[in-house]
Amino acid sequence: MTNVLPAAPPTPPRTGLVVGKFWPPHRGHQLLLDTAAAQVAELVVLVYAHPDDPRHAAPERARWLRELYRGDDVADGPHVGPTPLRIVGLPAAAMPPDAADDHTHREFVRQYLADLGQRIDVVFSSEAYGPGFAEYLGAEHVAVDNQRQQVPTSGTHLRAALAAEAESFGESAQHIHPFVAAQYGVVPATTVPRLVLLGAESSGKTTLSLALAEALGTAWVPEYGRTLHEQKNGALVYEDLLYIGRRQLELEDEATAQARGWLVCDTNAATTALYSYYYFHRCDPALQRLAEVCRQRYAHTFVCLPTTPFEDDGWRGPEALRQFQHGAILMQLELLGIPYILLDGSVAERVSKVRAALG
Structure with missing residues (x-):
């Protein structure tokens, strides 16, 4: 008689979390979101602010992300697989400032998620704060391109380039989706006119x-x-x-x-x-x-x-x-x-x- 091992119980679906300013949203952020969405059943994205972009506040940047990750029934729509992204733009007045300590930021997010009744299983980040933040939330942590090798840019660099006026933006625009670049009045350079x-x-x-x-x-x-x-x-x-x-x-x-x-x-x-x-x-x-x-x-x-x-x-x-x-x-x-x-x-x-x- 052949012994049949019982089937392993199905792995429960996981919910992921990404937190960031997305000021401006760039290709590195897209890499982070794509990587996260491929590993979870649901992804919560909190668009942080305080201080905020005076031209395009967090709720507007969240809306851009929702457009970039819009689901669509047409065959060639821009999908990130079946994973739904729950993208929330947090108003600056509702959150602690950047200068607040790590505990204050972690507790703010924990309480915000608790108020939503949202459990998080894994945190994805490209920053050094990620492991401690995930541990505070009782979640696993996954690092994505911390060294900026796949997308060599950062929000800080791009904000400085944008502040130097559109004409000076130069090659930095290649790291921003053309839809987002247009919101700032710039067009990524191309080798083909x-x-x-x-x-x-x-x-x-x-x-x-x-x-x-x-x-x-x-x-x-x-x-x-x-x-x-x-x-x-x-x-x-x-x-x-x-x-x-x-x-x-x-x-x-x-x-x-x-x-x-x-x-x-x-x-x-x-x-x-x-x-x-x-x-x-x-x-x-x-x-x-x-x-x-x-x-x-x-x-x-x-x-x-x-x-x-x-x-x-x-x-x-x-x-x-x-x-x-x-x-x-x-x-x-x-x-x-x-x-x-x-x-x-x-x-x-x-x-x-x-x-x-x-x-």
Whole structure:
């Protein structure tokens, strides 16, 4: 008779904790959160403050993190696996100042979690305080890149760079997600210059993007808003517009690896902001900031005239809307101070005009 050993009891799900200022949120923080989320069933993230960023307080920075780690049902959404992140921005008035001793900070967090009825099993940190903090909470500790070898930066360094004005931010921006960088009015440097094509519905924008990419021997980035609109069968909600603007930036960054000389971009965050106003009569301030930095993000902006034959593909508005959309795009570009070149004629003529402008 074969002896069958009893199955080991299932390991109970664990809850993790990350505490930090996230001022500003940077790639090192993302490494910390990604690592933590991969090891727990739930992750609590407390965005600390006192003193706080006078421009973007802790609740706003927490909101940025929620956007970066937003769950989504679409296949290519930016997930951190199935782990939900509970991200809380703590107002400065509710917490002890930085100068307070370790015990005061530890007790504040312990009491805050107790008031929430939240048990913590493991603390993740990239700082020396981590082990003692975790022990005080009766939790395990996991250190993540304490020596800053994977992401060689820190909040202190980035705050100093930001204080030196956007023009002086330089290469430091590579350590910040472009969505977050835009909230501070800066654009991460890139080795591949970008050109962007704008235009009303059925103005030949996508056809021209393909033709330009072929003519220039480079990569192009499709309009993600169109992709998501189709995936959700047209049922976009207000929050999707900010997601579209942020996801478009990520796709552009991914495409630079395949680009040669230029990266061709089909639409930008400014147009996404226009659609937010069109569909929902409002626009998220974070999306507005993405729109405001479009001048720095793209070396050239081209606008396709709505003179091509209208094609009703089942997703577009009526043909008469094209003229209004075209005028709205031009008005927005001029209000934002973004120079642009109008494109008309055949695809070949438009390609020729773009190539002449690129030099």
